[in-house]
Amino acid sequence: MTSTSSAVTADATGAGGAALELEGVTKAFGQFVAVDDLTLTVPSGSFFALLGPSGCGKTTTLRMVAGLEQPTAGTIALGGRDVTGTRAHQRPVNTVFQSYALFPHLTVGENVAFGLKRSKAKDVAARVVDGLDLVELGHLADRKPAQLSGGQQQRVALARALVNRPALLLLDEPLGALDLKLRRQMQLELKRIQTEVGLTFVHVTHDQEEAMTMADTVAVMNHGRIEQLGSPAELYELPRTAFVANFLGQSNLVAGTVTERLTKRGLLGVDVRGTRVLVPAARAVRTDGAVLVGARPEKMRLLVGDQTPGRGENVLGPGTVTDVSFLGVSTQYQVEIPGLGTFGVFAQNLVGGATVTVGTSARLAWAVDFTFGLDGAQARDDGAVDLDDEL
Template identity: 45%
Template sequence: PIHSTAPASTPLLSTRHLVRRFRDADRPAVDNVCFELYRGEILALLGPSGCGKTTTLRMIAGFETPDSGSVLLGERDITNVPTQKRRIGMVFQDYALFPHMTLAENVAFAMTHLPRKQRHARALEWLALVNMAELGERFPEELSGGQQQRVALVRTLAAEPELVLLDEPFSNLDAGLRERTRKEMRELFKKTGTTVILVTHDQAEAMTMADRIGVMRQGRLLQVGPPQAVYREPADAFVAEFLGHTNLLEGEAAGLSAATALGPISLNTQAHGPVTLSLRPEDLALVRSEDPDSAIIVDREFRGHDYFYLLARGDSRYCAIVPNHDPLEVGARVRLQTAGEASVLPDEGRSQTQH
């Protein structure tokens, strides 16, 4: 199921039933992928290694030809248009700045649409946008990885592409720098109105950077929607688990509530009969209890602002995230109390809970 909640106007980019099968593979690397992207939007393609994200991106860029399906830029079919004529910019993991050129020269090099005389001044303006104007005469080797990444991005933007594609752009940066760079890049994209597709396997990166997230698995696009929607209303168990920890529960629904092993739980939507539910760990509260039917804390992880608890009750395992005051110790017995709504997974999800 594709859940699209983008505004209704002409999309900047549409992919229509994209399929790419590599020789000898038993299933397509990209399998009937359809989505639309609107001007100024940041879309993250999120999924585990090998799910087809990069191949999808390469078909949009023109490095790879689909076996079937099409790519539209506005209303123009660009499926067979060569890469260099697509007005699509791509930033790779390894930056690929020219080592023998200064930063300003690297950026100016991309501005083939401007008269030569204007390029240097414009390059410095672009560098100023990422607070690097005063480094314009430096060479790439004199910069940190994060700075090189910013220049590579600015160089791509300076060519004024219709669309920018980023493939795991932060994977070479260490954790702290990565978080800062994500924030800066999102601000830069919003300031310049840039339309972006970002490929990542990191759910935190997708959530913090993107306006919408497309979750992929085994070549298929399972769900597209704003981060809050894919997190709170996942299309199936795979999406629920890929976007963070969750408790998958079987229940018997009657309207806005379901009977489960944890007692009655409020639902995010009306349902009737047998259902599979996703209950996020932050929606479970733990109450000390000596009741023989209570759960036992088998592990806990201190995460600064909260604790992540792993619990056992009979053969079932649960997880809960609780603010860090009054922590509970491993071995403590607790009653599991729901403190939020569970999401009903659409029917297709029921067959996939065992993956």
């Protein structure tokens, strides 16, 4: 970071980001409802992620905020001002496009200057230099986009948007085309820049790890609606739907029925095929009838031989270990429990190497406190990773 770019920082912070409010926004393409009655507030200065699988409506939402699509119903307000119906070029919003969409006939510097010239800004040249310095590409100002690497193009796209000091910066899967290592690096970079310039960022992604790394608030979208909204830790530790539980990380979910309420301890007793599992009532979406009991794989541990569960632990099983994957820092086990399905268990490699082999009979134990309860009407594998999607 150079001292020149601090001017951008100071000014941008002074301008501040604007809050974004969506109120009952719906977008239909013919019969298909891409975004369904979406109401959402993104506080000023926050890094907000819209996370969801492809086709969930997140990009359409972003395009409506940018003004590239008009909502079928509902209103969009920026910094308290209703901008519904205004066109893209009239909104103080800039987008970093998934494909970057850099102008191939202009140099890097001219690309960055494009928005400034249109808004008749003063000292365009100085601000272009600052903007390129911010993404550490000042030395490439005279190149054409085609002469840059993917990562550099991505940074030019970012500088081109940021240099306008928009009230709101939209990021449409901007890291999707980069390889994993570069993506990690750019995630940190984006986060740094957001903190520095203090703008409101709305980031659309299908990569849950990316959303969690970067955003302070994540909204998980599915079928044009928001499934759950909260901080990454909240969403991860306490998913409220099967979709969130499966899409954001992995979850072990098992169907059961609430059979008792231990009101004094604030727990629910759930019958899972004859085994009683305890769920904190506060962590359950519903407190009666059919529920899905869930726990994250890294919260679970294997009990083999005569090992016994600790106090305040739920136990399921026994089952059979069907797969052991050594991942360096951890080992992933798959345990098949007859009648209940397959469970994942992540164990840290505290002692080096896998401690249990395939075919071993094992029970699963996990703390009651980390158990969550979902609506039993939902499919157990809703939102689970589809292998075709990951390619």
